[in-house]
Amino acid sequence: MYVAVKGGEAAIANAHRLLADRRRGDRSLPSITIEQIVAQLGLAVDRVMAEASLYDRAIAALAIRQSRGDMIEAIFILRAYRTTLPRFGYSVPVETSRMLVERRVSATYKDLPGGQLLGPTFDYTHRLLDPSLLRDEQVEEPLQRDGEQEPVMRVSDILAGEGLVEGDGELPAGHVPGDLTREPLEFPMARDLRLQALARGDEGFLLSLAYSTQRGYGNNHPFVGEVRMGEVEVELDLPELGFAVSLGRIQVTECQMITQFKGSVKSPPQFTRGYGLVFGQNERKAMSMSLVDRALRTDEFEEDVVSPAQDEEFVISHSDNVQATGFVEHLKLPHYVDFQAELDLMRRMRREHDERSREEPGDDTLEAAQ
Amino acid sequence: MAPGVNQIPSDIAPERRREAMGLLAKATRSELEQAWAALPKRPEAEPVRGPETGLVMVRGRIGGGGQPFNLGEVTATRASVRLQGVVGHGQALGTDGEKARLAAVFDALLQLPEHAPAAERLLAEIAERIEGEDTRKARETAATRVDFFTMVRGDD
Numbered sequence: 001m002y003v004a005v006k007g008g009e010a011a012i013a014n015a016h017r018l019l020a021d022r023r024r025g026d027r028s029l030p031s032i033t034i035e036q037i038v039a040q041l042g043l044a045v046d047r048v049m050a051e052a053s054l055y056d057r058a059i060a061a062l063a064i065r066q067s068r069g070d071m072i073e074a075i076f077i078l079r080a081y082r083t084t085l086p087r088f089g090y091s092v093p094v095e096t097s098r099m100l101v102e103r104r105v106s107a108t109y110k111d112l113p114g115g116q117l118l119g120p121t122f123d124y125t126h127r128l129l130d131p132s133l134l135r136d137e138q139v140e141e142p143l144q145r146d147g148e149q150e151p152v153m154r155v156s157d158i159l160a161g162e163g164l165v166e167g168d169g170e171l172p173a174g175h176v177p178g179d180l181t182r183e184p185l186e187f188p189m190a191r192d193l194r195l196q197a198l199a200r201g202d203e204g205f206l207l208s209l210a211y212s213t214q215r216g217y218g219n220n221h222p223f224v225g226e227v228r229m230g231e232v233e234v235e236l237d238l239p240e241l242g243f244a245v246s247l248g249r250i251q252v253t254e255c256q257m258i259t260q261f262k263g264s265v266k267s268p269p270q271f272t273r274g275y276g277l278v279f280g281q282n283e284r285k286a287m288s289m290s291l292v293d294r295a296l297r298t299d300e301f302e303e304d305v306v307s308p309a310q311d312e313e314f315v316i317s318h319s320d321n322v323q324a325t326g327f328v329e330h331l332k333l334p335h336y337v338d339f340q341a342e343l344d345l346m347r348r349m350r351r352e353h354d355e356r357s358r359e360e361p362g363d364d365t366l367e368a369a370q
Numbered sequence: 371m372a373p374g375v376n377q378i379p380s381d382i383a384p385e386r387r388r389e390a391m392g393l394l395a396k397a398t399r400s401e402l403e404q405a406w407a408a409l410p411k412r413p414e415a416e417p418v419r420g421p422e423t424g425l426v427m428v429r430g431r432i433g434g435g436g437q438p439f440n441l442g443e444v445t446a447t448r449a450s451v452r453l454q455g456v457v458g459h460g461q462a463l464g465t466d467g468e469k470a471r472l473a474a475v476f477d478a479l480l481q482l483p484e485h486a487p488a489a490e491r492l493l494a495e496i497a498e499r500i501e502g503e504d505t506r507k508a509r510e511t512a513a514t515r516v517d518f519f520t521m522v523r524g525d526d
Contacts, residue, residue, distance in 0.1 A: 053442035055428065056464065086424040088446055093429040093438040100504060102511050110518060118514040144509035154434060169432030177429065177438045191432060192439035199430075199441050233392075234444060234463065236426055241459070243384055246392035247426065247446050248463035254434060277430045279442055 023068050037061035046251075046280025047071060051321060052078030053181075053200035055250050055279050076322050090177075092235040092244050096254045096277070099230040101152045103281075107224040108258060114152030119229065120281075155226040156256050156273065165258065165271040187313045194296055194316060195289075199278060201319030203285045209309040210291035217307035218295040222274070225256040227283045253278050257290035264302045272301065382481055390480055390489070393496045394473040395462040401499075402472035405492040413454050413485070415475045421449035421460075421467030453478040 024031065038045055038061045048060040052075045060078060067073035103119025106112055118124075159165035171190055178193035185197070198206065213220045231249040238245055255276035263269035274294025276286035295309040308314055318324060382390075394402075406412065425443040432439055448461040449470040458478025460470040476492060479485035 050442070054425075055442060055444040059445065059465070082425060082443060085445070086422070087443075088424040088426050088448065090427045090440070091429050091444075093431045094441070096430070096434045100507065102507065103514075116516040117511050118516065119511055142510040143513040144506065145512035145515065146509070147512070149508055149512050156434065168434060168436030171432075171437040175437060177440055179427065179440050181427075181440075181443075192437055195430075195432060196440045196442075234426065234428055236446070236461065238459065238461075241384070241387075243388050245388055245461065246395055247444075247461055248395045250428065250444060250463070252430075252441075256434065273433055275433050277434075277441055 023066075032065060034058055034061045034065065037064055043281060044069070044071065046282050047203060047285075048074045048078060050279040050282055050285060051075045051200055051202060052082070053279075054078045054082045072321050072325050076325070079322050089236055091247075092237065094232040094234060094250075094252065096228065096232060096252070097154055099152075099228060099232050099252075099254075100249070101228055101230040102251075103230070103283075104152050104226060104228040105224070106155050106226045108155060108226075109158065112153065112155065112158065114150050117152070152228070154256070155258075159225070159258070159271065163270075166261075166267075166273055169273075169275065185316065187316070188299070189312065189316070191293070191297065194312065195275065195277070195293060197316045197319060198276075198289045198292060201289070202321035202324070203282070203288070205319055205321070205324075206288040206292055207284060209295070209315060210288035212307065213291050213295050213309045218309045220291065220294060221260045222291060222294070223258045224287065225258040225273070227253065227255045227286065229253040229281050229283065251280055253281055253283050253286040255283065255286035255290040257287065257294060259294055261301060266302070272297070382486075387477070387480070390493055391459070391461070391473075391477055393493050393500075394460060394476055396500055397462075397469070397473065397492070397496045399466055399469045399472070401492065401496060402469060402476065405488070405495075406472055406475065409485070409488055413479075415451040415453045415458075415471075415478065417471070418450040418452050418457060419448070421447055421470045423447045423465045423467065449474045451475055451478055454482055456481045 038057045041061075041064070042057075044064055045057050045060045048064060048071055049055050049057070051071075052060065052063075054060075059081065060074065063074035063077040063081075064071070066077060101114070101117060101119075103121060104114060104117045106116065110116075156165060156168070160167070169191060171192060175190065175192070178190060178196065180193060180196055185193075189197075212218065214222070229251070231251050233246045233249055235244040235246050237243070253276075255274075257274040257276070258271045259274065261267075261270055261272040272294065274290035274292070274297075276289030276291075276293065278286045278289060292309055292315060295307070296312050296315060297303075298305050298310050303310070305311055424446060426446045427443050428441045429438045430441040431437065444463055445465050446461060446463055447465055447467055447470040448459070449467065450457055450459050451471065451474045452458075453475060456478050458474040458476070458481070460473025460475070460477055462470055462473060476489050480489040480493075
């Protein structure tokens with residue numbers, strides 16, 4: 001007989017009150033402000049925005065504070081928040097070629113128009129703990145360089161001049177960009193929809209998959225054609241006025257990964273490309289995304305699917321950390337009835353097994369005696 | 371958008387208005403508030419729509435210049451006001467309703483010959499601040515540019 005059980009309301013309320021206390025921590029310390037999180041934990045904010053697929057620094061910082069720094073919890077909160085808002089529309093595609101570049105490096109060309117601009121990077125730091133940060137340290141103003149800056153040309157355009165690299169990525173005429181927030185996922189999917197899924201995918205998952213392609217699970221020999229980071233304009237068409245207006249700028253990181261390709265019946269030998277575009281400053285994610293994007297393009301290049309990173313359904317179905325955490329973490333919620341049923345079944349199986357063993361003493365008892 | 375909210379023609383060129391709306395979107399709330407407070411005569415602005423906050427799905431392009439794809443959403447807030455018979459629209463990233471409303475007010479003021487000079491002064495101020503910030507950022511980035519030099523090895 002199934003008996004519905006209620007209870008735990010007081011326990012839940014008290015647990016949440018305890019959570020609020022632990023979140024706040026030592027009251028003798030000042031409470032951390034949203035502005036401080038945005039300004040001083042900016043890359044955590046960027047990661048939450050990217051994987052929540054919602055760009056808003058203040059709200060992401062609020063979610064980080066609310067989740068005590070649990071990034072996936074913060075992402076979850078942002079995903080829930082976005083469902084409360086109406087959709088105004090789709091932006092005009094952002095022009096990364098017109099980005100206000102804060103960083104741009106290329107591993108394929110040393111001297112290129114615009115140059116190698118390191119920007120604010122952890123690269124070439126020694127990863128030694130800095131004791132000066134134990135205190136409220138004084139920080140020097142950045143240096144400035146005079147003179148006209150060259151336009152920062154896209155590396156893919158340099159290679160395209162020779163015709164040795166494939167184009168930017170075209171889909172059949174009249175293709176409407178898929179939107180996974182509007183339609184359920186179906187496999188196989190077009191590259192645009194895959195990129196949307198990868199852009200919000202878990203950084204750790206994509207990083208591991210990207211790493212697997214380098215270690216031989218998916219045949220890639222990649223070069224970073226270019227990584228660039230900076231601000232782009234977001235423009236929205238206003239039908240009532242008949243033109244698009246800028247809503248402001250957002251920061252994004254873009255990666256153009258270039259890989260070798262021997263050629264097939266359909267196409268001559270050429271370099272192929274993987275593409276990564278991510279909210280905020282996050283080149284680890286942009287690079288991982290571009291490697292996985294390239295690995296997933298097996299059908300375009302008649303490549304055999306032999307590795308996990310090439311398996312579209314495997315990658316895309318498991319890249320979303322809100323879905324993943326929901327399904328994994330639900331296991332801790334009450335399963336009393338499910339388990340009771342399994343327990344009854346297990347007892348019956350054991351009883352039947354024991355009865356069989358008594359009826360025909362033989363191998364089993366012998367083994368037990370040994 | 372309610373029908374017929376922008377029936378009154380304005381003689382401002384669409385390209386200028388587009389540029390102005392882009393600058394108003396990048397204004398800070400306090401820039402807008404101060405410019406409003408500094409107006410000698412503050413006409414009444416009647417709300418037509420909003421302010422309302424919603425989402426815009428930002429699109430990128432495959433490979434940077436190819437087919438569009440949906441990158442992710444951004445918060446945006448918009449408002450429309452009617453002011454001395456003209457309608458102004460304000461829209462900006464983020465969730466600040468008062469900023470969107472004031473942007474709409476200045477979009478309307480720009481269409482009125484009597485108030486256009488004040489609106490233009492604000493726009494010039496915003497443009498100057500942004501240019502200053504962009505220039506400083508670009509110069510800071512330029513200072514991190516790698517200057518390669520060749521090491522001469524051996525005797526000759």
